[in-house]
């Protein structure tokens with residue numbers, strides 16, 4: 001699918017860029033120096049990854065590239081060419097939240113709209129690679145995601161509860177909630 005191209009100035013080298021974003025093939029014209037965060041937000045139109053510090057220290061812009069957490073503010077879009085990119089919008093399975101999303105809601109892990117998307121994708125990647133993390137491993141996984149406002153206890157609690165769901169023999173669909181935006185006015 002061709003998305004809207006980013007604005008291109010005269011004389012700037014451009015290229016066609018394509019990748020799978022949240023399971024959909026995207027093709028767009030980008031500048032060689034475009035940052036992945038800009039391409040995702042302004043080119044593709046996925047607004048989940050947020051610009052916090054813009055210098056690689058806060059984790060708000062975290063996305064998954066081929067399943068691995070990356071800071072999209074520190075990644076050239078060309079580095080993600082042809083990759084599978086997952087933002088927070090891609091975590092839910094249809095109308096069912098990912099267990100970590102459901103447990104963020106259940107355990108009070110959800111924080112503001114800037115830091116939460118980054119925490120969620122990083123936690124989802126942890127649980128994918130290590131479905132039964134210890135609390136210490138959970139703490140290590142989120143060490144690159146900062147929140148100045150509150151503590152991390154409930155986030156770690158959410159990871160442990162999501163781990164219980166993921167590793168239980170019968171993954172209880174009823175423990176997930178319909179994926180919907182509770183604050184549609186804050187769509188970005």
Ligand code: FES
Nearest residue numbers: 052053054059073
């Ligand atoms: S915006 Fe990328 S690390 Fe802060």
Ligand code: FES
Nearest residue numbers: 111112115147149
């Ligand atoms: S930065 Fe999001 S709640 Fe603190």
